[in-house]
Amino acid sequence: MVRRFGRTERALHWVHATGFLAMLATGLVLYLPVLSEAIARRNLVKNLHLFSAVAWAIAILLVVALGDRRRLAADWREIETIDADDRRWLRGRRAPQGRFNAGQKVNTLLTVAFALLFVVSGFFLWLGERDHRFLLDGTGTVHETLTLVSVGLLAGHLYLAVIHPSTRHALRGITTGDVREDWAREHHRKWTEAERGL
Amino acid sequence: MLGRAAFLGVVGAGLAGLFLGRDAMRLAGRVVPDSVEAIVPTSGWRIYTIGSSIPRVDPAAYRLTIDGAVERPVAYTLADLRALPRVEQVSDFHCVTGWSVDDVRWAGVRFRDLLAGAGIRPDARALRLVSGEVPYDDTLTLSQAFAPDALLALDMDGAPLTEPHGFPVRVVMPRMYGYKNVKWVTRIEVQTSLDHVGYWEQRGYDEDAWVGDSNGL
Numbered sequence: 306m307v308r309r310f311g312r313t314e315r316a317l318h319w320v321h322a323t324g325f326l327a328m329l330a331t332g333l334v335l336y337l338p339v340l341s342e343a344i345a346r347r348n349l350v351k352n353l354h355l356f357s358a359v360a361w362a363i364a365i366l367l368v369v370a371l372g373d374r375r376r377l378a379a380d381w382r383e384i385e386t387i388d389a390d391d392r393r394w395l396r397g398r399r400a401p402q403g404r405f406n407a408g409q410k411v412n413t414l415l416t417v418a419f420a421l422l423f424v425v426s427g428f429f430l431w432l433g434e435r436d437h438r439f440l441l442d443g444t445g446t447v448h449e450t451l452t453l454v455s456v457g458l459l460a461g462h463l464y465l466a467v468i469h470p471s472t473r474h475a476l477r478g479i480t481t482g483d484v485r486e487d488w489a490r491e492h493h494r495k496w497t498e499a500e501r502g503l
Numbered sequence: 504m505l506g507r508a509a510f511l512g513v514v515g516a517g518l519a520g521l522f523l524g525r526d527a528m529r530l531a532g533r534v535v536p537d538s539v540e541a542i543v544p545t546s547g548w549r550i551y552t553i554g555s556s557i558p559r560v561d562p563a564a565y566r567l568t569i570d571g572a573v574e575r576p577v578a579y580t581l582a583d584l585r586a587l588p589r590v591e592q593v594s595d596f597h598c599v600t601g602w603s604v605d606d607v608r609w610a611g612v613r614f615r616d617l618l619a620g621a622g623i624r625p626d627a628r629a630l631r632l633v634s635g636e637v638p639y640d641d642t643l644t645l646s647q648a649f650a651p652d653a654l655l656a657l658d659m660d661g662a663p664l665t666e667p668h669g670f671p672v673r674v675v676m677p678r679m680y681g682y683k684n685v686k687w688v689t690r691i692e693v694q695t696s697l698d699h700v701g702y703w704e705q706r707g708y709d710e711d712a713w714v715g716d717s718n719g720l
Contacts, residue, residue, distance in 0.1 A: 336549065337542065338541065338542075338544060338547075338549060338550045338667065339542060342550050342557055342667050345555050345556050346552075346554070346555050347551050347552055347553060348553060384506060386505075386506055387505040387509075410506060411509075414510045414513070415513060418510050418513040418514045418517070419513075422514060422517035425517075425518065425521070426517070426521060429521065430600070430601070433601060434599060434600050435707060435719070436719035437715075437718045437719040437720045439719075440719075441521045441522055442522055442523065443520045443521050443522055443523050444521055445601045445602055446520065447517055447520040447521055450520070
């Protein structure tokens with residue numbers, strides 16, 4: 306086995322996943338008429354949604370503040386770098402990949418960008434309802450569009466992590482931290498070669 | 504770096520969308536079929552309730568009570584309400600949380616015709632509109648209720664109101680936010696003062712809920 310994800314990375318992943326699912330569940334009840342009608346209790350659900358948002362933000366900040374920030378910064382640099390192999394990979398050709406493949410890079414870039422936009426649009430939804438000087442025209446639209454696209458991303462992410470036979474071993478990496486060496490060589494060759502100093 | 508550029512591009516587009524998004528949503532509302540709109544609203548209705556379920560009203564047992572500062576309290580059945588002078592109008596609906604539905608076709612009774620049967624006393628100043636969704640209520644001053652586009656609606660878009668939209672009757676006050684548009688109305692109490700504070704006003708919203716001219720504006 307080789308170590309793919311450290312404790313900070315795994316904590317960040319699962320804190321974000323838990324927060325996202327809590328906000329998604331409560332948010333869909335607020336948003337979709339069929340769920341609003343079935344569950345009602347809007348005040349309660351709205352408070353749960355806001356509470357999950359605040360709890361999520363605090364937990365994310367705590368992980369970053371108390372965790373291995375150098376490691377997270379290195380991850381982010383790697384994720385921001387879409388090289389020639391990544392572009393080939395994204396066009397559907399075979400190309401050797403680093404510790405994050407190009408799809409994971411795109412997914413992470415979108416997830417972080419969406420998290421920031423969810424925070425900003427959610428804050429203005431909350432504030433604008435109370436003070437219409439801050440009720441920006443597209444706040445709800447942005448928050449809802451982010452939700453719909455995120456659900457699509459999550460569906461693809463879950464398929465690859467849980468169902469697809471050749472990729473689902475990655476789930477082990479994000480839960481225990483370790484992946485099989487042969488799997489890593491096949492899926493993340495540039496990473497394993499760099500680790501062995503090749 | 505391509506990745507960073509993409510990241511900043513998405514964030515920038517999202518921030519720009521905060522200022523532009525509603526127009527895009529209205530456009531989407533015209534393209535998206537109604538069946539999809541009912542499940543995932545773009546420019547469509549959202550259903551807000553304060554209780555634990557949507558009020559279900561038995562139409563046979565339903566009565567709309569009009570009392571308070573009136574000459575003779577009345578209790579209208581649904582058939583009584585349908586026998587009153589009927590008007591139709593097309594108006595937009597605006598929610599205080601930021602969404603709107605354009606061009607809703609309403610039909611119902613003007614408050615002047617509705618209150619004529621009970622006879623409002625000269626000292627009457629306001630209406631307290633009580634919802635079957637306890638403890639929801641809200642108020643309109645008499646002059647607001649007598650606005651040319653204020654209505655007690657029985658029909659929406661050519662059919663009787665559905666339960667999520669306030670069956671059997673709801674208030675339609677298009678130039679005020681939705682929280683003034685009380686659903687499932689069971690009682691109208693004519694009041695001699697403007698002192699009563701409605702459900703959402705107790706929780707911080709403005710009493711005079713003019714669209715575009717209240718709640719901070």
